[in-house]
Amino acid sequence: MGYDLVLEQQQKLIMTPELKLALKILQLPTIELEDLVKQELETNPVLDVIEDIPEEKPEDTDINIMDKNKLLEEIDWKEYFQYQGKSYCLENAAIEESQENNYENYVSYSDTLKDHLLFQLRALKLSKCERAIGEYIIESLDDNGYLTSSIEQISEELSLSREKIKKVLKVIQTFEPLGVGALDLIDCLLIQVNALGLADDNLITIIREHLDDIGANRLHHIAKKLSISVVEVQHYSDIIKGLEPKPGRAFSCGTDNRYIIPDVYIEKVDDEYVITINDSYSSKLMVNRYYKNIINNGDKSSDTMTFINDKISSALWLIKSLEQRKNTLYKVVKAIVDYQMDFFEKGSRYLKTMTLKDIADEVQVHESTVSRAISGKYAQTPRGLFELKYFFKSGVGSQSGEDISSESIKKMIKSIIDEEDNSKPISDQTIADLLGRKGIKISRRTVAKYRDEIGIPSSSRRKRY
Incomplete structure (x- = not known):
């Protein structure tokens, strides 16, 4: 058996770091893409952002000194000093125009369930001990308004009797929204029917023993058990279905705010649909001129030049990838709009069957590219906000x-x-x-x-x- 050296040529697709970055950028939605660009700006000193410099307004040279003196005499100085210290700014001022949109500016605060209950608790005349118990109970509620700790646990934690805990809990169960402070669903529904004055023996029995039958619409079974008519059971069923099983969901829990920033805007202008890609950074990135001058005038063999060359290559590849993402996304959305024109003109009932292959053939790219281009992205259209995957239907x-x-x-x-x-x-x-x-x-x-x-x-x- 002999050993020989053999040369062989093979073609392999190697995922370089640059290619991986390009695929990642194509797949990222707008918010995550902005985070990536901010991270690159922090780590790459060569990369820079073009700042929007507001145009300076030319001074009015037509007014001469005599006119200015005349204007000063006409000023109501009494009114001026009355409002002195207050700042005013014109709408659409240059300072306002230069500020970029910050998503934190759109966050509004609303009362949570616990804030609402604590406000009602503090409005009551209670002893210091009862107030402390009430605050502990309210803090033990989940987002739906249910008590997550048992009365025994609260009694042991506060070293107080169960009777005192039950007394304060009964008070909290009278708060708005009705049903808060319940231990389970049955308790929640019973609190509501008692507070609304709808409770009778049959309704209480149905809530305690036949909720599953109500859910499955087995009204004949309930009528037979309670010896009442099916029409009466239907009436009780309507009452139960009109109650709120999750009293706290009408309030914000403080952490569940979700905002969707459209990646694409589709607008109808003069019987034509115009597509705009939301790219606040891709058109503003550039390579800093200072480092360009260093490259042109410095020693090519130094370690500093090697470092700067690597950073410039990385910056140029990022800018190229962002531009490629913009072009690919535009082509894909344009093909979607052309294919689903009946939907945009007539409504959702005219949505056609469309697959990734249909768009890939139209754009002349691979199906995986289309899949990455639409992943997690949304489009603002004249008919509302839709995820791009919405248009791909079997x-x-x-x-x-x-x-x-x-x-x-x-x-x-x-x-x-x-x-x-x-x-x-x-x-x-x-x-x-x-x-x-x-x-x-x-x-x-x-x-x-x-x-x-x-x-x-x-x-x-x-x-x-």
């Missing part, structure tokens, strides 16, 4: 040969169910037959799937008596 075939998107079919299913007789709700098979008469080929299982996705219960649960 669908079913029709007799005309064109596929109809799932979103359009969901609208049709909802429209059919909205017009049904509640005493005789339409089954999934009947809906499939009705759509079949319109030329849409769809099975009963697909109807059931779409119905569940839009949050509509089955026909047995929609039936009313």
Whole structure:
């Protein structure tokens, strides 16, 4: 057995750091992209941002000294000194124009559930001990208004009797919104019906023992157990469904604010849709001239030159990647708008079936590129704010040969169910037959799937008596 040296040529796709950065930049939404650019500005001294310098307004040279003196005589100095010290600024002033949008400026404060309850607690005449118990109980509530600690735990923690804890808890349970301070769902519903004066023996029994039957619309079973009519059970069911199972969700929890910054703006101007990419940084980045001069005039062999060359290459690649992201995103969105023109003109019922391959073939890129370009990105359109993935819908075939998107079919299913007789709700098979008469080929299982996705219960649960 011999050993020989053999030369062999192979082609391999190597993911260089620059290529990885370009793919990452393409996939990032606007907010995360701005964070990345800020990080690069901090670590790369060569990279710089072009500042918007406000234009200086020319001085008015037409007014001569005599006119100025005349104006000074006409000033109401009494009024001037009355308002002296107050600052005024004209709308759309140059200083205001030079400030960039800061997302923290749009954050507003609203009372949380605990703030609202503490305000009501402090308005009552309570002893110092009772106030301390009340504050502890309120701080023990979750975002939905339920008590997360048991009475025994609170009693042990505060070294107080259970009777004192229960007394203050009863007071808190009378606060707005009704149902706060409950230990569980049943307790929450009972607090509300008692406060609203709706409680009777049958309603209390249904809440305590038959909530699952109410959820499944098994009204006949409840009527048989309580020896009452189905119509009465339906009335009790409507009362229960009108109560609030999560009293605290009407309030802000202080940490759940979510803001969506559109990556693309689509506007209709003179019967034409104009696409604008939200890129506040890509057009402002540049290589600092100071370092360019050092490269041109310095010693090419020094370590300093090597460092600056590396940083300049990194900066130029970042600027190129940002520009490439902008162009790719524009082409993809332009292809989406052209493909879904009926949606933008007529509404969501005219949304067509569209896949990544359709757009990739139009833009002449790979499907993975389209997937990265639309990942986590949103578009502000004349019809509202939509995630770009919203326009990529699967669908079913029709007799005309064109596929109809799932979103359009969901609208049709909802429209059919909205017009049904509640005493005789339409089954999934009947809906499939009705759509079949319109030329849409769809099975009963697909109807059931779409119905569940839009949050509509089955026909047995929609039936009313």
